[in-house]
Amino acid sequence: MNIAWKEIKKNKVRFLILGSIVFLVSLLTFIISGLANGLSQDNAALIKDLPEGQFYMNKDADETYNLSRIEGDLQKEILIKQKDAAAFSIQMGFLNDKDEKQQSVAFVTSTDSKLFKNVKQGEIILDRSLKDKGINVGDTLTNNQFSGEFIVKGFVDQKKYSHAPVAYINMENYKEIYRVKEMQLVFIPGEDSSTEFTGLQSFSNKDFLNTIPSYNAEQMSLNMIVWFLVVISGMLFAIFFYMMNVQKIGLYGILKAIGIKTSTLFKMMWTQMLVITVIALIMSIALSQAFNMIAPEGMPFYLTFETTAQLSIVFLIIGFIGSTLSGIQIKKIEPLQAIQQGEA
Amino acid sequence: MTIFSLSEVRKTFTNGEVEEEILKGINLSLKEGEVTALVGASGSGKSTLLTIAAGLQPASNGQVIFEGHNMAAMSSEGVRKIRASKFGFVFQFAHLVPFLTVEEQLMLMLDVSESKLSKQEQKREVNRILTSVEMDHRKNAYPSSLSGGEKQRVAIARAIIHKPKILFADEPTASLDSKRSKDVMALIRDLTKTLNITTLMVTHDEEMLSYVDNVIKMSDGMVLQNGV
Ligand SMILES: Nc1ncnc2c1ncn2[C@@H]1O[C@H](COP(=O)(O)OP(=O)(O)OP(=O)(O)O)[C@@H](O)[C@H]1O
Ligand SMILES: [Mg+2]
Numbered sequence A: 001m002n003i004a005w006k007e008i009k010k011n012k013v014r015f016l017i018l019g020s021i022v023f024l025v026s027l028l029t030f031i032i033s034g035l036a037n038g039l040s041q042d043n044a045a046l047i048k049d050l051p052e053g054q055f056y057m058n059k060d061a062d063e064t065y066n067l068s069r070i071e072g073d074l075q076k077e078i079l080i081k082q083k084d085a086a087a088f089s090i091q092m093g094f095l096n097d098k099d100e101k102q103q104s105v106a107f108v109t110s111t112d113s114k115l116f117k118n119v120k121q122g123e124i125i126l127d128r129s130l131k132d133k134g135i136n137v138g139d140t141l142t143n144n145q146f147s148g149e150f151i152v153k154g155f156v157d158q159k160k161y162s163h164a165p166v167a168y169i170n171m172e173n174y175k176e177i178y179r180v181k182e183m184q185l186v187f188i189p190g191e192d193s194s195t196e197f198t199g200l201q202s203f204s205n206k207d208f209l210n211t212i213p214s215y216n217a218e219q220m221s222l223n224m225i226v227w228f229l230v231v232i233s234g235m236l237f238a239i240f241f242y243m244m245n246v247q248k249i250g251l252y253g254i255l256k257a258i259g260i261k262t263s264t265l266f267k268m269m270w271t272q273m274l275v276i277t278v279i280a281l282i283m284s285i286a287l288s289q290a291f292n293m294i295a296p297e298g299m300p301f302y303l304t305f306e307t308t309a310q311l312s313i314v315f316l317i318i319g320f321i322g323s324t325l326s327g328i329q330i331k332k333i334e335p336l337q338a339i340q341q342g343e344a
Numbered sequence B: 001m002t003i004f005s006l007s008e009v010r011k012t013f014t015n016g017e018v019e020e021e022i023l024k025g026i027n028l029s030l031k032e033g034e035v036t037a038l039v040g041a042s043g044s045g046k047s048t049l050l051t052i053a054a055g056l057q058p059a060s061n062g063q064v065i066f067e068g069h070n071m072a073a074m075s076s077e078g079v080r081k082i083r084a085s086k087f088g089f090v091f092q093f094a095h096l097v098p099f100l101t102v103e104e105q106l107m108l109m110l111d112v113s114e115s116k117l118s119k120q121e122q123k124r125e126v127n128r129i130l131t132s133v134e135m136d137h138r139k140n141a142y143p144s145s146l147s148g149g150e151k152q153r154v155a156i157a158r159a160i161i162h163k164p165k166i167l168f169a170d171e172p173t174a175s176l177d178s179k180r181s182k183d184v185m186a187l188i189r190d191l192t193k194t195l196n197i198t199t200l201m202v203t204h205d206e207e208m209l210s211y212v213d214n215v216i217k218m219s220d221g222m223v224l225q226n227g228v
Helices: A003-012 A012-048 A074-080 A128-135 A171-178 A205-211 A215-248 A248-259 A262-294 A305-332 A337-340 B048-053 B076-087 B100-111 B119-132 B148-158 B179-195 B206-211
Strands: A053-058 A086-096 A102-110 A123-127 A150-156 A166-170 A183-187 A200-204 B002-016 B018-031 B035-041 B061-066 B087-090 B168-169 B197-202 B215-221 B221-225
Touching: A003 A166, A003 A262, A012 A205, A012 A215, A012 A262, A012 A305, A053 A128, A053 A205, A053 B087, A074 A086, A074 A183, A086 A166, A086 A171, A102 A128, A102 A171, A128 B035, A166 A171, A171 A337, A171 B035, A171 B048, A200 A205, A205 A215, A215 A248, A215 A262, A215 A305, A215 B087, A248 A262, A262 A305, A305 B206, B002 B048, B002 B197, B018 B048, B018 B221, B035 B179, B035 B206, B048 B168, B048 B197, B076 B087, B087 B148, B100 B148, B119 B148, B148 B168, B148 B179, B168 B179, B179 B197
Parallel strands: A102 A166, A123 A150, B035 B197, B035 B215, B087 B168, B168 B197
Antiparallel strands: A053 A183, A053 A200, A086 A102, A086 A183, A123 A166, B002 B018, B002 B061, B215 B221
16 A cells, blocks of 8 residues: 555645755755856857867966967868867957947857858858847948958857857957967867877866856856755755654654654655655756756856756755665554554 | 463563563463463553464473474564464454554455465455454444454454464453453354464453353463463
8 A cells, every 4th residue: 555645645735845945945946046047058058069079278378368378280180180269269359330329249250161150251150149239141240350241141159258149250350350371279079088299288178167267166156056955955855854754753663663664754754745846846847947948148058958867866866865865764663652652 | 172272471570670570481382272361460460471472472491382383483574484384362452453443454464474365365254254243334434433342243253254373362341341352252162162263361350250161360470360
């Protein structure tokens, strides 16, 4: 007989309270994690969308891509050897639209590559968020350091860098604006990380992301909140089950007296934990995914099913640990305690 | 025929620094199918003796022999198995499971005793027992909606549904009025006789002694008198 389920049915309110706490905490965790991902996407989608590979910057650059200059000859050599490799540069800057309104953008330029948009001189491709700011295909944009004009050729989805929309421009135009001859970085896609070049330091995608100022700090604090919430929910489980178990000492005693195994009592508790957590998680997953779809345009919110699934599993494990820890007292209950306690 | 016996059972409780011997070498035996009453002054050790006999707490010394095996030497899992399938208990309070209906209480007990009956047969058995304690009309009720006497009758039904060899009862009628007490006593006697269950029962109530086969009188942790 499923006494775990019978108890839930009879004590709906009690379990509903526990369930709604789990629901709220997990929902909050999903939302914060969605924001963390959203912000990281907003901060570095340009880099995050690249396939796994190796980034190279100058050893003297002190792990700051902005200071890195890749020697022209070396770059040529690498690009000849590695067919898929691309040299590229990123610089924050401004574009003026036809009303002389300034838009902050991240200028990106690269050698011929499928990984980046390549445009002709005087052309520009922008992140779609600028379209919402009133810029259209065919518009002309200017830059204070640039002698010519940019004609908007099109828009791309979700290409952000350092919380600014990306603007792909031609390498010659880039060199003029920033008065440089060299590119900052070389990217070689592929799992092989062994390739070394003299004078260059290599970074995996993740390592490179962490060299981006602000990215690291931002992600660290958000992830800390997420893990705090996970730990807190584990403690909530432990405390709640502890309180319920204390109230049920008499019941457990009597069940033990009539010969129910302690392991059966644990299974009963785990079943209840599982039922409540799964229901609460299903609801908070549904709600956070709905939020994912209806989140306002300006809010960087990005929650994948993968992240949700990972967090859900963590919640289940934490719930299991919390309830088990509080359940250890069940082991100690003597049947006699209940009988001597009186009316139950 | 003796089915259950205690030999030289002692129980010592330690209260802080004071060691107190509550049971001072108890010898007794129960004959199959008979109802034995345990009487004596308050504090003489009746409940302690009963719970030791029922395998709910260990003796400090001595042997508890059931069907030829010494329970005092068994593992707690071995004792649990005996409690689940061979013993039944009724206490002063019914101690029913609050979230199960009357019917479910009995079904649970059949589950615990690993009954071989099919679900259908179990239900029929439950109905039969509930009819005999006159509780069949309340089989879907929860304990909170039952009167004290009704709860006690359900507790008795639960104690015998799995056809235990021995029924232990500690003042099963103490929470009931005198009319109800007599009904419950008569019920225990009738049921145990028809099912051939051996009964050991603690009682304070002289009136109840007319329903029993043997009386064992206890005083200060010792058996004073063993007879009718
Ligand atoms: N767990 C325990 N720890 C310490 N002393 C105990 C314990 N259980 C019982 N005692 C003591 O053992 C003595 C006998 O108790 P017991 O409950 O067996 O008496 P009783 O004959 O059932 O009395 P009553 O008729 O009042 O129920 C009492 O003095 C009691 O205080
Ligand atoms: Mg007593």
